[in-house]
Amino acid sequence: MQNAPAIREEAPVIKRYIGEVVYIYAFDVAYDMTDEPITELLGLPVAEFSMDTSKRMPRHLFLHRPKMIRLPPVERIGPLGPVCVQRTVKLLPVGAISIRVTVPFEVKRIEELVVFHDLEFSNGDLYSEVRQLAEEVRHALEPYLIRPVARLGEEEAYTVFCIHSPLETEDGRKILVENWMHTHRREVASLLTQEPDIAHLSRQEAHESTGKYLSYYDDDVVVIDWDAALIVDDPKDFEETLYVLELANVQLAELEAYDRLLDDALERCYRDVAGGSIRARSALMRELREIRVDLARLSDELSNITKFFGDWHLARIYQNISARFHLADWHRSIDEKLKTVDDLYQLLNQDRNNRWMLILEATIVLLFIIDLILLFAGL
Structure with a gap:
């Protein structure tokens, strides 16, 4: 059957x-x-x-x-x-x-x-x-x-x-x-x-x-x-979940804004480093210093609005939306660009220090020559 x-x-x-x-x-x-x-x-x-x-x-x-x-x-x-x-x-x-x-x-x-x-x-x-x-x-x-x-x-x-x-x-x-x-x-x-x-x-x-x-x-x-x-x-119970999604969406918008800000700053940096005058490089160093401080503070504030750690329910929702938005990848991209900004700042700072060392060495040599001239003139 x-x-x-x-x-x-x-x-x-x-x-x-x-x-x-x-x-x-x-x-x-x-x-x-x-x-x-x-x-x-x-x-x-x-x-x-x-x-x-x-x-x-x-x-x-x-x-x-x-x-x-x-x-x-x-x-x-x-x-x-x-x-x-x-x-x-x-x-x-x-x-x-x-x-x-x-x-x-x-x-x-x-x-x-x-x-x-x-x-x-x-x-x-x-x-x-x-x-x-x-x-x-x-x-x-x-x-x-x-x-x-x-x-x-x-x-x-x-x-x-x-x-x-x-x-x-x-x-x-x-x-x-x-x-x-x-x-x-x-x-x-x-x-x-x-x-x-x-x-x-x-x-x-x-x-x-x-x-x-x-x-x-x-x-x-x-x-x-x-x-x-x-x-x-x-x-x-909608509100609690909606608010977590809303904060993650704000984070994404701000990370994209930071990324654009860094792109513009790096483009100016490459241009000024290649052919800028001493005055332009000094202004660039000030700008790089401000960018480093500003983005460090903004990144901290951005993290503060969503401190979701642990295995509780809203934290799991935030982890899922973060993965969908690739927030960790955005953070890594910005961190890498900030590292590039740091490298450029160190390069410009070292270049400035080298120029000052050269000026000091030239000044010492000049003072030594003047001292010799005065010594022989006195004889």
């Missing part, structure tokens, strides 16, 4: 997905900010950001608390209909701002969320609105900025899809989120990679895009990719 072929059990159908898409934009606006307290920005009161942490973590948690404003909500017509858009702006002590835009959704299938990438409204696109808001914030912050940028550079953007848990089927059964994650891995990968055609997404890409996921309780999961992330959790 032949065995009957195994019947594949179909994945349970989720009743609906409710949540919000959070768009995070980081801008470098200045070298630093003054210590003068900011009480108002864009006509809104400035408050200190705070959050409640729910997952297990150290008793004494160090998390930087930036100043922030919450803008009034605005109504827009999105790809799935009318939405109420929430916006916040955070001020970071490293001369950066982080703008967060939250757009709610309710869909039947995960694939429907792909349209929220590069969000378009009926009256324009989200990107243009965020750039305009960033310019307004930069202009309003000018009295508090130290060496502000002449114009806004490229922002660092990151998109986070937040789905409310628990997930329920049509008949009201609750689904374990990690099981749902494995069942819908291809759909999640398609969402994170902004790939509308799920059928053509390879298994390797699906596993690579969703490989860095973390779960703490049976009703939550965080899937982190390089350009987007998915959070399935209780809505009251």
Whole structure:
């Protein structure tokens, strides 16, 4: 008697997905900010950001608390209909701002969320609105900025899809989120990679895009990719994960800004070392000395806003997003360029010392000759 072929059990159908898409934009606006307290920005009161942490973590948690404003909500017509858009702006002590835009959704299938990438409204696109808001914030912050940028550079953007848990089927059964994650891995990968055609997404890409996921309780999961992330959790617990992702995004933006600063400085250094005058080299030495001190301090401040060490949940999330952003590689690249700056500084310093030694030796010889002339003249 032949065995009957195994019947594949179909994945349970989720009743609906409710949540919000959070768009995070980081801008470098200045070298630093003054210590003068900011009480108002864009006509809104400035408050200190705070959050409640729910997952297990150290008793004494160090998390930087930036100043922030919450803008009034605005109504827009999105790809799935009318939405109420929430916006916040955070001020970071490293001369950066982080703008967060939250757009709610309710869909039947995960694939429907792909349209929220590069969000378009009926009256324009989200990107243009965020750039305009960033310019307004930069202009309003000018009295508090130290060496502000002449114009806004490229922002660092990151998109986070937040789905409310628990997930329920049509008949009201609750689904374990990690099981749902494995069942819908291809759909999640398609969402994170902004790939509308799920059928053509390879298994390797699906596993690579969703490989860095973390779960703490049976009703939550965080899937982190390089350009987007998915959070399935209780809505009251979104904030802690979003803030970690936001800080990592700011770090990436600032590291890119430091890297550009070093590239420009090194280009001037090579040019001036090759054919600069003595005065130009002296000015170059002063500039190199300032760059060394400035970047050492900025690097320290950048590290201070994200002191996530250990195996607790937020630390693991930060480690995953750091790996996706290659923050360690950025740090290594900047350290190597700083070493090149140090080498150039030592070279110029040695060259200056050699010139002074030559001048001193010539002066000693000249004084000796003058002494001999006076001695013979006296005879």
